[in-house]
Amino acid sequence: MYAIEDSPSRYYQIMRHYQEGQLLFAAIRLDLFSFLDTPQRAEEIAEATGCDKIQMDFMLLSLVSCGFVHKQGDFYINASETKSFLSRNSKVFLGDTLLFREKMTSLSLLEEKVKAPPAGNGPSYDFSELARLTIPEMYTGRVQVFMDKIGKLYPNNSDTLHILDLGGGAGILDIEFIKQFPNSKATILETPEVSKVTREIVQQHHMQQKIDVISGDFNSDPLDGPYDFIIASGILNFVEGDLSVFMEKLSDALKDGGYLFIIGQFAEDKNSVPANMISWLSGFLEGIPLPPSAKEIETVLQKSGFNLAERIKVSLFEGHLYQKDRRNLSVPSSEVIDSFIMLTERIANSKTNVLDFGSEEMTFYRGEIHMIKTIGDYPGIHSAELARKYGITRPVVHKTLQKLSERGLIVKQDDPEDKKRYLLYLTEKGQTAYHAHKKYHDEYDKALFDFLGDTSGDKLAAMKGFLDHAISLIEHHS
Ligand SMILES: C[S@@+](CC[C@H](N)C(=O)[O-])C[C@H]1O[C@@H](n2cnc3c(N)ncnc32)[C@H](O)[C@@H]1O
Structure with missing residues (x-):
């Protein structure tokens, strides 16, 4: 005899839950529960759903065994929860939502999927349909x-508030909010498809x-x-890049x-x-991508000047x-210096010191293209001003200009006001x-420009102050 320490019962329970799931989804597809708000005999349900009476009896008995339906003599009737959520007569009928979610998150192709690397063409989740179907949910x-x-935060219904819902899906929270605060406004930012x-x-x-x-992209x-x-409901998986940059952006957008x-x-x-x-x-x-962890979110939010006001857990x-509170927000100066050193190192070691715009003719060292930019921005500029x-x-300026002129990129004209310069x-x-x-900068620097566009004037002034100071220190560095 084997000495058995563990029990295998869990696997049999899982199998039973799996079958319970199959039974439940089949019953929803047959729309059985919509006929069972009042007591019915098996043959009546069979007739209403176009099924066989004998088989229907087995199915109903199984639904009773799982507690979805009760049996009283020959009559079957929905359990209270079933009546609330699985009968189409209910205002919060979840049958279609559950069927959609089951299909959307199905693991039926799991073996094939783990064998192959991720397809890389993004998730195939239909968020538009999900938005529609989550309304009763x-x-x-x-x-x-x-x-x-x-209601507790803003007890006065006549307040004029403005809320933002990122990836707001169906927009139900916003609709209910406006019903309660008719003088207020809401903005929902969703992908072009879902919007x-x-x-x-x-x-x-x-x-x-x-x-x-x-319609747009919150990133x-x-x-x-x-x-x-x-x-920010159910959206943190979709935040691209550095979470702290995203949270700073949210903080800047909040009063x-x-x-x-x-x-x-x-x-x-x-x-x-x-x-x-497993659900996702x-x-x-x-x-x-996997969502960030609670600890990561907490750390990043603290840095952006948020304090946890309340943790809410009600059923699912x-x-x-x-709450945004920037009064106590501070960063040690050493962190600013570390970031600045990191930035200068990255620039110095950047692989993009040579910029290739598609052909040998259009390949430039950084210094060259920036000189072209300045001449383009200020036609008629003198070399002394460039220096x-x-x-x-x-x-050094002269040498670069010479090269650019030989490559046919710039022309020099005599200055009628001063013969010595051109x-x-x-x-x-x-x-x-x-x-x-x-074009290159418009594409690659968009995120930075957007970030600056979202940054408040006082913060921009502080950043500029620091950068000007750093530039002047470099200029006076012997
Ligand atoms: C899991 S759903 C959550 C929907 C809704 N907030 C809710 O809690 O029911 C995520 C939503 O974020 C939207 N979304 C994902 N990435 C987005 C982006 N970069 N910009 C705007 N919306 C995005 C999706 O279209 C989808 O509706």
């Missing part, structure tokens, strides 16, 4: 908790005057503002004292398993409410290089 707790919190659905739902509620639906688009309240509501479940730290790992496994296998709903702008000697202009070829360089 929203009313099974999320809306109620959200409105309860909002069509959002707009449609907002229109159905006649709220287009109060709710602005913007790269400016957020405008300032807002009283920002909702001081404003709130950020993060909805979602997260792993405790980066070594623990993300909450809902199909998405992770298709390229959706989990959220964290943060002053770049903080380099006139012979004026610099771009040739047609120089203009081509100028525009290629502009």
